[in-house]
Amino acid sequence: MSNKKWSIPIQHSWNLSPKEAIALQHELQALVKVEALTQKVRYIAGADISFNKGDDTVYAGIVVLELPDLKEVARATLITKANFPYVPGLLSFRESPPLLEVWKKLPLKPDVLMLDGHGLAHNRRFGLACHFGLLTDCPTIGCAKKLFVGKHDVLGDTKGSIAYLHDKGEEIGAVLRTRDRVHPVYISVGYRVTLKNALDLALQCAPKYRIPIPTRQAHIVVNELRRANG
């Protein structure tokens, strides 16, 4: 096979000051690829992290589900320490290191990974989903519970309603209603997917709950891990 159309996962130092992290985001942003998925998605994963109150202990987990049933087929978890504080706009520098370790332990790599946070719907167009996609070279989707940046028109109140997110003249993502009259979720491209791919998959993964199953299941798993330990 010549002409590989994929790239080598990005690697860089994590021992950075907030200022250096921002400079790195600008550098890596240029490497984010937005392209349509070519294969039908069979395995979709969700990643999440949980913390203790006055502690930097991190409980991380990734679960892999098989479409269209959304049944769990693999999982990996890890308990470690956070080495970067939570700074709005720099979430990936806090969450990526633990998630990368879990990713390595995951026995089955998914076709797409959904992250609990934004992708391009970020002030520097480089949210957690973009960063983690570059780090793993896995297609990723940003699925956040709250708006970070951007504006959108009024959203219809029925399931499936979509309103696009715009910021400084750019379309950066969308607001998606996953349940009738329930607060929506914020979907954006992370890496190697289109916004349409992301929205279609998010809806496919939300047959019943507001939070798409991949992210929801990952959240449940890490919380159980924290309860059993912490």
Next chain:
DNA sequence: GCGACAG
């Protein structure tokens, strides 16, 4: 200058 600010 002031307020806002993913998880």
Next chain:
DNA sequence: ATCTTGTCGC
């Protein structure tokens, strides 16, 4: 993110 019980609504 975390700290937390009951409660309103489909």
